[in-house]
Amino acid sequence: MSILDDATNLPDPSEVSFQSTAMRYGLIGGAILIIVSALNFMFGLGGGFILPILFSVATFAVYIVIMVMAVRHHRDNELGGAITLGRAFMVAFVTSILIALINTLFAYLYINFIDPGYMDTLLEQSRGMYESFGMAEEQIEEALKQVEVSFTPMRQLLGLGVGALVGAVIAVIIGAIMKKEAPLQA
DSSP: OOHOOOOSOOGGGGOOOOOOOHHHHHHHHHHHHHHHHHHHHHSSSGTHHHHHHHHHHHHHHHHHHHHHHHHHHHIIIIIITOHHHHHHHHHHHHHHHHHHHHHHHHHIIIIIIIIIIIHHHHHHHHHHHHHHHTHHHHHHHHHHHHHHHSSSSHHHHHHHHHHHHHHHHHHHHHHHHHHOOOOOOO
8 A cells, every 4th residue: 555655656547547447347246147047047945035135135235245346346356456446436336336347248048948848947936936925816826927027038128227326326335435645645
């Protein structure tokens, strides 16, 4: 951290791009989530309520940890230890968008090409769960329609938009926590 002792040695942020860091960490996060999602698709169906919740928590944790790592790397290794809120936000936000794109693309490919029978299995198990709740047949049919709709490409794009909004909120929080002003020059 000796670079913070002498503000004249700090790199000019306008000359340092954050895109390569955001891309690298976005790809790393996306790869991790492909593994988490594949495990969820393979084992999450038979896990009742607990396993899907654990996979959701793991997914959320990966997003946050990777976004923090991207901002920390950019701040400490590329900007000499100082970063503005806006810059930290952009690094975290672009990272989250890439992770979300990769995760959404993988889910689409998995459901439509890798395991095309996934939806049938999901609907079958959902029906069993709804029946165990004692739901009426009309309620079950309506609930199953909602499950099917939630996996359509348009709904997944909508989910990507919601994910971007959530990513933006998380990026602001991460940016506010991780910002570090450059020392004043003497």
